[in-house]
Amino acid sequence: xxxxxxxxxxxxxxxxxxxxxxxxxxxxxxxxxxxxxxxxxxxxxxxxxxxxxxxxxxxxxxxxxxxxxxxxxxxxxxxxxxxxxxxxxxxxxxxxxxxxxxxxxxxxxxxxxxxxxxxxxxxxxxxxxxxxxxxxxxxxxxxxxxxxxxxxxxxxxxxxxxxxxxxxxxxxxxxxxxxxxxxxxxxxxxxxxxxxxxxxxxxxxxxxxxxxxxxxxxxxxxxxxxxxxxxxxxxxxxxxxxxxxxxxxxxxxxxxxxxxxxxxxxxxxxxxxxxxxxxxxxxxxxxxxxxxxxxxxxxxxxxxxxxxxxxxxxxxxxxxxxxxxxxxxxxxxxxxxxxxxxxxxxxxxxxxxxxxx
Amino acid sequence: xxxxxxxxxxxxxxxxxxxxxxxxxxxxxxxxxxxxxxxxxxxxxxxxxxxxxxxxxxxxxxxxxxxxxxxxxxxxxxxxxxxxxxxxxxxxxxxxxxxxxxxxxxxxxxxxxxxxxxxxxxxxxxxxxxxxxxxxxxxxxxxxxxxxxxx
Numbered sequence: 001x002x003x004x005x006x007x008x009x010x011x012x013x014x015x016x017x018x019x020x021x022x023x024x025x026x027x028x029x030x031x032x033x034x035x036x037x038x039x040x041x042x043x044x045x046x047x048x049x050x051x052x053x054x055x056x057x058x059x060x061x062x063x064x065x066x067x068x069x070x071x072x073x074x075x076x077x078x079x080x081x082x083x084x085x086x087x088x089x090x091x092x093x094x095x096x097x098x099x100x101x102x103x104x105x106x107x108x109x110x111x112x113x114x115x116x117x118x119x120x121x122x123x124x125x126x127x128x129x130x131x132x133x134x135x136x137x138x139x140x141x142x143x144x145x146x147x148x149x150x151x152x153x154x155x156x157x158x159x160x161x162x163x164x165x166x167x168x169x170x171x172x173x174x175x176x177x178x179x180x181x182x183x184x185x186x187x188x189x190x191x192x193x194x195x196x197x198x199x200x201x202x203x204x205x206x207x208x209x210x211x212x213x214x215x216x217x218x219x220x221x222x223x224x225x226x227x228x229x230x231x232x233x234x235x236x237x238x239x240x241x242x243x244x245x246x247x248x249x250x251x252x253x254x255x256x257x258x259x260x261x262x263x264x265x266x267x268x269x270x271x272x273x274x275x276x277x278x279x280x281x282x283x284x285x286x287x288x289x290x291x292x293x294x295x296x297x298x299x300x301x302x303x304x305x306x307x308x309x310x311x312x313x314x315x316x317x318x319x320x321x322x323x324x325x326x327x328x329x330x331x332x333x334x335x336x337x338x339x340x341x342x343x344x345x346x347x348x349x350x351x352x353x354x355x356x357x
Numbered sequence: 358x359x360x361x362x363x364x365x366x367x368x369x370x371x372x373x374x375x376x377x378x379x380x381x382x383x384x385x386x387x388x389x390x391x392x393x394x395x396x397x398x399x400x401x402x403x404x405x406x407x408x409x410x411x412x413x414x415x416x417x418x419x420x421x422x423x424x425x426x427x428x429x430x431x432x433x434x435x436x437x438x439x440x441x442x443x444x445x446x447x448x449x450x451x452x453x454x455x456x457x458x459x460x461x462x463x464x465x466x467x468x469x470x471x472x473x474x475x476x477x478x479x480x481x482x483x484x485x486x487x488x489x490x491x492x493x494x495x496x497x498x499x500x501x502x503x504x505x506x507x508x
Contacts, residue, residue, distance in 0.1 A: 041386075042385075050388055231449070232449060232481070233449045235448070261418065266440065266454065267410070267437055269410030269433070270436075288422035289424075291418075292419060300382070300384075302431060303459060303472055305415075306415070310451050314448045319448055323452045328472075331381045
């Protein structure tokens with residue numbers, strides 16, 4: 001923001017300033033270095049919105065949010081993400097790039113340092129009772145946060161913002177006790193989070209809740225990469241010829257209560273009609289209620305839904321294969337999706353194994 | 358307190374190295390409506406030398422089954438010779454071919470999403486495949502950038 005000045009620059013000074021500016025502009029700089037805005041649009045806008053109004057991610061442009069979180073919190077959040085809660089860890093970005101993104105986010109609002117001192121040490125046991133009574137309805141009994149990806153794409157929003165998972169190791173690593181305390185004290189206007197001081201709690205109560213929330217760090221089981229014994233694809237050899245295998249696959253799809261959508265060659269649409277490679281066939285099927293449920297949890301799930309089973313001939317054998325949803329699930333960093341992927345895996349495995357039985 | 362925080366940060370850093378990274382998925386927001394964007398995506402894919410093999414209308418399947426949804430399409434694309442050669446040489450890879458970009462509406466904007474093909478290298482370590490994954494990754498990044506930037 002330009003600062004006002006009571007003294008006009010002398011012409012010579014102005015010329016020198018222009019010359020200096022020109023020299024600085026002409027100085028060799030890394031032209032490839034993207035700006036904070038460009039980095040934000042590339043890495044953040046898909047979830048947080050081009051204008052910071054939120055989407056899957058929290059609305060970063062919310063003034064109450066920006067007033068209450070400092071830059072180290074934003075930097076650590078970008079660097080560490082929220083394991084299991086969609087927000088990925090941006091470990092590929094440099095500190096400078098993360099700083100650029102934070103600076104860009106800050107153009108929507110500055111941090112206001114608190115006027116009160118940091119909270120005194122609290123009584124976590126007492127804080128647990130207060131948390132159960134005052135916080136757990138939104139943040140969950142164990143601080144696990146609200147369900148879903150925040151908001152769902154193109155679907156009704158139940159809340160403007162998803163109650164964050166306070167037990168998330170990424171959050172606990174990023175948020176200071178002072179920030180947690182301050183959020184309890186001041187609330188976040190524009191969200192359902194209201195000031196607990198205004199609701200009759202005392203500073204000591206807030207310190208106790210803060211101590212309880214900090215204790216989630218010791219109690220939370222760390223997320224682990226999903227085991228994927230099958231590798232990237234579920235693959236079985238069929239004892240039948242290709243045509244019989246496809247017939248059996250159709251029956252197995254029906255037995256699993258999926259609707260057959262389409263049968264095509266792998267290269268259909270890539271080569272002219274009539275020149276397709278008939279040794280590679282894809283069978284698409286779908287459980288639409290399940291797809292609808294999955295898209296509500298994470299709209300990115302379309303990367304491996306609807307169900308697709310490939311039958312192909314390879315070195316005299318007939319192979320039946322499907323992507324392994326358990327292998328793909330970690331890409332989405334969404335614990336709720338992990339559970340759905342377990343179900344998908346079971347369904348795919350059931351279909352493939354019944355086909356080759 | 359400081360030591361505890363450092364330990365927590367170190368723990369989360371160690372954890373994030375075992376999980377997926379942000380660049381495993383390619384995600385772009387386009388400040389244009391769905392109809393223009395789905396057309397633009399296909400044009401850009403073709404401009405990069407690929408063939409669009411099919412546009413799967415997931416939203417149509419959902420709505421015909423009684424569910425409400427905004428536009429949601431899968432755009433499959435590839436190069437015929439490359440898909441043929443690689444799927445025959447590496448049958449497991451056939452489960453991931455042709456390549457796909459998801460295009461879906463969010464209000465008056467559109468989102469583009471794809472798996473970064475470089476991710477496949479973790480499960481398909483053959484040296485012969487590495488240049489393909491790298492090329493697909495570069496092309497896809499350019500495709501998404503151009504499709505999201507085009508007026």
